[in-house]
Amino acid sequence: MTDANESESRTLLFRDGLNEALRQEMARDESVFCIGVGIAERGGSYKVTDGLLAEFGPKRCIDTPIAEPSIVGAAVGAAITGMRPVVEILFVDFTLLTMDQIVNQAAKYRLMSGGARSVPMVLRTQGGVGDGVAAQHSQSLEGLFYHIPGLKLVMPSTPRDARALLVSAIRDDEPVVFLEHKLLYMTEGLVPKEEEVIPLGVADIKRAGRDCTLIAWSNMIPRSLAAAAELAATHGIDVEVLDPRTLVPLDRQAIVESVCRTEHVVIVQEAVRRGGVAADIASIIQADAFDYLDAPVEIVAGRNTPIPYNRALEQACIPQTDDIIAAVRRAVYS
C-alpha cells in the first residue's frame, strides 16, 4: 500500500494532479506538447490543461477544431517523428470516431515498421457515468482498448496515482490510453510535493484485508472502499481492495498473490459485463490460482445496456456499493 506522508504531501484535486504532471513533463522535455479541442484558451472542460498555454505558448498547447480522427492522426504523425504528444479527447465516447488512428495506426505502427519507430503518444480521455449526461457521454469503454494489442491502458483512481501514472505514460515509448473518470476530477487526495513516477503495470493495495480480494479500478475504487468499510463494520469481513491502476500491462502477479491469500475474489467494473476486462481477469485468476479459490469468482459489472438518462435507470445500470457488499458476502459465505 502506498502511503503519502502528510507532512511531505498536500491535498490536491485529481484534475490538479494531472495538471501538475503535464506541467512537469512539458518543462522537462521539449518534445511533449498538448493538443485537443478547447484545451488551450479554455484550459480544458475539466481544467486539466489550465495554464499550460500561458506557460508553454501556443506551439505546445494547441487548440483544434472538432475533428477527432485527424487530431489523433496528427498526434500519431508527430509521435513517429520525434514528438511526445498528449492528446485530449473530450469524452471517451468520441474516441470511437478516432478508432482507425488508435487501432489501425498507433497500436500497429511499431510492428508494421518492424520496430523501426514506436508511437510515444498519450491519449487522455474521460469516461464513465456522470450526473445524467446520458447514453453518448457516459460510457466505460476500456474493454475496447484492452482488446487491442499494441496499446497500454491506464485508469487511475486517486490524484496521486493520476499524477505519477501520467508522468509514466508520457515517458513511455508506446501509445498509452489514459482514461480518466469524470466523477473523479473533483475528488481530493494526498499527493507528495516531490515529483513521483509510478511505473505502468504495478497494482496498488488500496486497503489491506484477509478475507476477500476486491479488484476494482477508476471510480469503482471509492465505491469499493466504501463497501469494504461497511463490510468490516457490520459484517466482520476484512476486504482487501486491489487497484491494478493500469489494465495494460496488468499486474497479474499482484492479483494472484492477493487471491491466494484471501481465497475469495470479487471484481468490480463500471463497464458493461459482456466481453469486459473483469471477465478476462477472472479467466486469469482461474488459470493461475484455481487451487486457492474457496468460491467462484464474483463479477459486479454494469448492465448490458446503453446508459439511460433518468437517474434511477442510470444508477440501476452500474454497480452500487450495496451490489458490491452483496457480492462479497456471496463469495465469502458460499
Place this chain on the structure above:
Amino acid sequence: MSTSDPELLARLYRTLYGIRRFEETCIQLYRQGHIRGYLHPYLGEEAIATGVCAALGTEDYIVSTHRGHGHCLARGGRFDRMLAEITGKATGYCGGLGGSMHIADPDTGNLGANGIVGAGIPIGVGAALGATIRGEDRVCIVFSSDGAANHGTFGEALNLAAIWNLPLLLVVENNQFAVSTPIDKSSRVVDLFHRGEGYGVDSLAVDGNDVLAVYDCATDARRRLLAGEGPILIEAKTYRHAGHHVNDPGTYMPQDQVELYKGRDPLTLCRRHMADDRRADLIQNEVDADIEAAIDFAHDSPEPDVDAFLQEYDR
C-alpha cells in the same frame, strides 16, 4: 521547365523504370506464390512519385499509401530490402512484419505506406506540425488519391494544415478509380484540386504522367512551403494500367481509356524528353541487373524468427 538537364532526366528515368520493373517483378513473384496477401501495383502512375520525390531534400518526410512501392523506391528505397519485405523476409525494411501495404523506412523519411485509405493524411499533418514546433526547415509530402478525397480525414486534415499554415504538400494521385468506382460516380467535381480551394489551400492540377511537369510543380511547391506560405495541394491526373490489385483484371476500365493512357505512358514521355535512347537502354540494363540481384537477395534471406517475434510483441 527543366527539360534541358540530361542528368536530371537520366535520374528520373532510372527511377521511373526501376518502379516499372519492380512492379512487374512483384507481379511475377506473386503469380509464382512468393508473395502473399494483397499487392497494389503502381503501374502507370510512376511519374508522380518519381517527380515529387526528386524535388525533395533528404530531411523531408513522405507519407505513402497502400499503392506505395513507387513512393518508397522514389524516396530512395532499395530493391533488395523492399523485395525482401514483400516476400516476408527478416532482411526486409520491416523485418517481414509489414508486407507490401506497410513498408516504412523512417531513415529515408518514409513514414510508411498505409492499408487504410485516407489515414495517412492526418499523420502527415502531424509530421509537419512536429517539424514546425521544433522550428525545422523540412516539409512533409502526403501521397493520397481520388479515393481518399471522399474520406472525412481528407477535409479534416487539409483544414488543420491550413489553419496551422503547415509545410504540407498533399499530392492527390487521381488515377480515376476508387477500387472500381470511376471518379465521375464518386464525385460531382471530377477535378479534385477544387476541393483544396474551399479550405483556403493553394491548389493546382498537373499532368501526372509527365515526370518533368510533376518535378517542376513539386519543386516550386517545396520552395513555397519552406518560405512559410502554407500547405499546397497538387492533383496529379493519371491512370492505372491495370485493376486495383494484382488479382483484379480491371474489366470495368473502359478499354479506350486504358489505351489512351498507355499511349501517354510515363516512361515513353520521359524517353521523349531525354531523346537519348542509348542512355535510356543502358539505364534499363543496369536496373534489370539490380533487380535480378534483389530477387536473389530476397530468395536467400532468412525468415523472421517466430519465438523472437512473440517475445517482443505478445504482451
